[in-house]
Amino acid sequence: MSTIRVRFAPSPTGGLHLGGVRTVLFNYLFAKKHGGKFILRIEDTDQTRYVEGAEQYIMDCLQWCGLEPDESPVHGGPYAPYRQSERKDMYRKYAEQLVADGHAYYAFDTPAELEAMREELKAKGSSSLQYDQTVRMGMHNSLRLLPEETQQLLDAGTPYVIRIKVPANETVSFTDMIRDEISFDTNTVDDKVLLKADGMPTYHLAVVVDDYLMEISHAFRGEEWLPSAPVHILLWKYLFGLENMPKWAHLPLILKPDGNGKLSKRDGDRLGFPVYAMDWKDPKNGELTKGFKELGFLPAAFVNLLAALGWNDGTGQEIFTLEELCDKFSIDRVHKGGAKFDFEKAKWYNAEWIKRTSGGDLANDVKAVLAAQQIAVTDDAYLIQVIDLVKERCTLLNDFATQAGFFFMAPTQWDMEAVKPKWNEDKKAFFEALMEQYNSLPNWDVASIEQTFKDLATAKNIKPGELQLPMRVMLVGDKFGPAVFEIAAMIGRTGTIQRIQAFMGAL
RNA sequence: GCCGUGUUGGUCAAGGGGUUAAGACGCCUCCCUUUCACGGAGGAAUCACGGGUUCGAAUCCCGUACAUGGUACCA
Numbered sequence: 001m002s003t004i005r006v007r008f009a010p011s012p013t014g015g016l017h018l019g020g021v022r023t024v025l026f027n028y029l030f031a032k033k034h035g036g037k038f039i040l041r042i043e044d045t046d047q048t049r050y051v052e053g054a055e056q057y058i059m060d061c062l063q064w065c066g067l068e069p070d071e072s073p074v075h076g077g078p079y080a081p082y083r084q085s086e087r088k089d090m091y092r093k094y095a096e097q098l099v100a101d102g103h104a105y106y107a108f109d110t111p112a113e114l115e116a117m118r119e120e121l122k123a124k125g126s127s128s129l130q131y132d133q134t135v136r137m138g139m140h141n142s143l144r145l146l147p148e149e150t151q152q153l154l155d156a157g158t159p160y161v162i163r164i165k166v167p168a169n170e171t172v173s174f175t176d177m178i179r180d181e182i183s184f185d186t187n188t189v190d191d192k193v194l195l196k197a198d199g200m201p202t203y204h205l206a207v208v209v210d211d212y213l214m215e216i217s218h219a220f221r222g223e224e225w226l227p228s229a230p231v232h233i234l235l236w237k238y239l240f241g242l243e244n245m246p247k248w249a250h251l252p253l254i255l256k257p258d259g260n261g262k263l264s265k266r267d268g269d270r271l272g273f274p275v276y277a278m279d280w281k282d283p284k285n286g287e288l289t290k291g292f293k294e295l296g297f298l299p300a301a302f303v304n305l306l307a308a309l310g311w312n313d314g315t316g317q318e319i320f321t322l323e324e325l326c327d328k329f330s331i332d333r334v335h336k337g338g339a340k341f342d343f344e345k346a347k348w349y350n351a352e353w354i355k356r357t358s359g360g361d362l363a364n365d366v367k368a369v370l371a372a373q374q375i376a377v378t379d380d381a382y383l384i385q386v387i388d389l390v391k392e393r394c395t396l397l398n399d400f401a402t403q404a405g406f407f408f409m410a411p412t413q414w415d416m417e418a419v420k421p422k423w424n425e426d427k428k429a430f431f432e433a434l435m436e437q438y439n440s441l442p443n444w445d446v447a448s449i450e451q452t453f454k455d456l457a458t459a460k461n462i463k464p465g466e467l468q469l470p471m472r473v474m475l476v477g478d479k480f481g482p483a484v485f486e487i488a489a490m491i492g493r494t495g496t497i498q499r500i501q502a503f504m505g506a507l
Numbered sequence: 508g509c510c511g512u513g514u515u516g517g518u519c520a521a522g523g524g525g526u527u528a529a530g531a532c533g534c535c536u537c538c539c540u541u542u543c544a545c546g547g548a549g550g551a552a553u554c555a556c557g558g559g560u561u562c563g564a565a566u567c568c569c570g571u572a573c574a575u576g577g578u579a580c581c582a
Contacts, residue, residue: 011582046581111580127509130578161580179512188510188578196580203582227511227577250512253575257518260574308531312520316530335520337513338575345519345532355545393544403544418542465541472542480543 004036006218008069009084009207011043012054015280015289016061018263018341019222019254022306026251027220028067029307029329036217040072041210042083045200052283061277065299066322079214084206091201094209094239095162095194099142103238104194106142106160107131108153113140130190133168162195164204164231172230177218177249178334184230192231204228208235211246219246223338224262226250249331252310253338263341265289273343277302296369296396297346301353305346310335319352351395359387366400373401375408382407386490389482403481407490410499411477414506418479419470423507430460430467431474431504435497444493450485474503 006027010020024040031038040062044050055073062068071077081087098104109117109131117139118129136143142150143165153160166189173183194205201209211219229248236245256267268275268290278291292302304320313320313328320328354362366387367377377383390403437452453471457464472484475496481487488496 009582013582043582049581107580114580125508128578130509159580163580182511184511190578193580198580200580202580222576223512224576225582229511252513255575262576308519310519314521316521318519318531335513339520340518342518342532348532351545390544392546463541468541476542478542482542482544483540484542 003215004031004034004218005039005214005216006031006036006220007039007041007211007214007216008220009041009043009210010058011046011049012058013046013049013051014054014282015265015276015291016058016278017265018275018277018306018309019251021061021065021067021277021302022254022309023220023222023251024062024067025065025303025306025325026249026311026329026331026334028069029325030218030220030331031070032326033329037070038067039077039079039214039216040069040075040082041214042073043203043206045084045088045202045206047198047200057278057280064278064293065303067303084201084210087206087210088200090213091205091209092195092199095201095205098164098194098235098238099162101238102165103234104162104164105136106150106154107163107191107193108140108158108160110140128188128190131163132190133166133187136163136165136191159197161193161197163191163193164234166191166231166234172233174229174233174245174248176226177247177331179250179336182226182229186230186234189230192228194235204231204235208232208239212236212240212244216246218249220249220251223250223253249334252335254309255338255340257340257342271343273346275341296398297350298353298357298365298397300357301350304353305349308349309339309341319349319356347395354391354394354397357391359384359391362387362391362397365397366404369397369400370405370408373405373409375405377408382490389486389490393480406476406481407487410495410502411475413477414473414503415478416507419473420507422466423470426460426462427467427470428504430456430462431470431500433460435500438493438497441493444489446485446489449488449496453485471500474500 008024008027010016028038030036042055044055059072059074069075071079071082073082095104099106114131117131117135121129121135131139138144141163145153166186168187170186171183172186173181176182192204193202195201207219210216229250233242233245236242254263255261256263257271263275265275274290274292274295276289276291278293280289280291281287282289293299300321303322303325307320307325307329308318311329311334313330314333363380363383366383370377386404386407387400390400394400394403434453434456437456438449441448441452453467454464457467468484469479472479472481475484475487475491491499
């Protein structure tokens with residue numbers, strides 16, 4: 001068997017959507033599992049929707065996810081160029097060849113003429129509004145025109161497109177790796193444009209030509225492409241031979257959590273979760289779309305949750321590293337049906353990954369989170385201890401701001417409501433005595449801190465439990481965090497005493 | 508409308524002729540903890556519908572419904 005080469009071909013028209021990253025992921029996993037290559041080609045032939053910077057953004061997202069391609073516009077490779085716009089000349093040749101072979105034709109119809117055709121079909125009550133075999137002989141194209149008429153138009157520089165001539169009464173079928181046999185009646189497929197008036201190919205021509213030229217062996221794409229598959233199959237048949245065609249896999253769609261439909265950027269804004277891998281700022285209108293990265297997701301968790309959306313290994317295992325995924329991924333365990341995206345579950349994956357990642361490995365990310373709170377970390381060893389102490393209560397990296405922040409900065413306001421109602425002179429006296437005893441405590445460790453606290457409480461005839469909540473509020477400012485004595489040990493003797501004092505002063 | 512593809516708890520899903528129909532998220536109860544979590548033990552909740560085939564159907568077949576995608580000189 002020849003080398004496995006899979007490819008992903010995003011169009012640089014905006015941010016990288018969940019579905020896009022998942023397609024990349026499945027491409028990547030399949031390639032790695034079989035020792036093949038993952039190729040990234042850019043579909044930048046849509047002049048009107050092309051967005052400056054989007055291509056770099058895509059590369060950045062893939063790098064963050066750890067899914068870097070083997071060949072791409074930035075990585076280079078033997079089949080360069082990898083940008084469709086730079087391969088423009090290759091496509092025309094094949095389009096012309098199709099015309100010469102009678103499988104395609106020139107069409108000179110203006111937008112107005114196309115519109116008129118659709119209006120007419122609609123008026124007739126026709127079941128389809130397509131430019132297809134039923135209408136093409138009534139249109140302005142080289143099929144109906146005399147050869148000299150066509151030549152005249154061409155010579156005169158009349159704008160034209162090249163359309164595929166879909167045959168009548170044939171069945172086009174192919175095997176999809178996850179859906180098995182799929183077939184179409186050619187009478188229901190339209191004469192798609194292959195080469196646009198501006199000389200750029202449409203996706204239909206470009207995928208086929210590029211897949212052939214780049215020797216792609218397997219092609220993964222979203223299910224939304226299934227309806228145009230017959231066009232691609234026909235093209236392969238006419239141009240390069242079905243035996244050379246890559247194997248197809250059409251991935252299920254990722255659906256919006258509520259209501260119906262494909263997950264879109266809007267849903268994220270509306271429901272309050274990201275749908276892009278990383279923040280994307282649209283240069284056209286300055287609009288910012290939130291990304292998983294900036295919200296505080298770990299790339300490993302992001303990849304993990306994406307893999308689980310439409311695939312599982314059948315064992316019930318939920319947490320996978322990229323390496324495990326590469327090893328265990330199998331195309332026939334990919335689902336056929338679309339899956340609704342569940343942000344709660346997505347967060348759970350991240351929490352699991354935070355728990356499983358060591359404090360040391362988390363340190364840089366947490367440092368950045370704290371820096372955003374104006375907290376500069378100088379002692380890495382201390383930071384790592386803090387992280388290990390609090391990470392199990394963090395779902396997102398940004399949670400470290402509240403969960404770890406008080407280890408670096410004393411609270412300036414306190415949850416007084418939690419303390420005041422039960423506060424009295426006895427308790428006040430307890431904490432004053434406590435400060436004194438802590439001040440002279442020989443060893444500042446969790447056991448000593450706790451023992452002193454409890455002994456003093458007993459001596460003052462107060463239940464230690466009743467004093468722990470006030471103590472917590474003094475140290476943290478609020479009612480959360482690890483065990484109070486752990487916190488006290490961590491922030492040190494002077495820190496602890498100062499915080500008790502500050503609170504008493506503010507009371 | 509037409510064409511394609513789907514349909515197991517609220518969500519992700521295992522299971523592909525005989526199962527008490529796994530597991531996970533979420534939700535609820537309890538335990539742990541005089542904080543918040545983590546962890547542990549339980550609980551509620553499911554085979555879209557109708558016909559076949561079969562001793563037996565979530566599983567195979569046919570319809571229907573519903574969902575979703577496409578129906579552009581967008582990808």
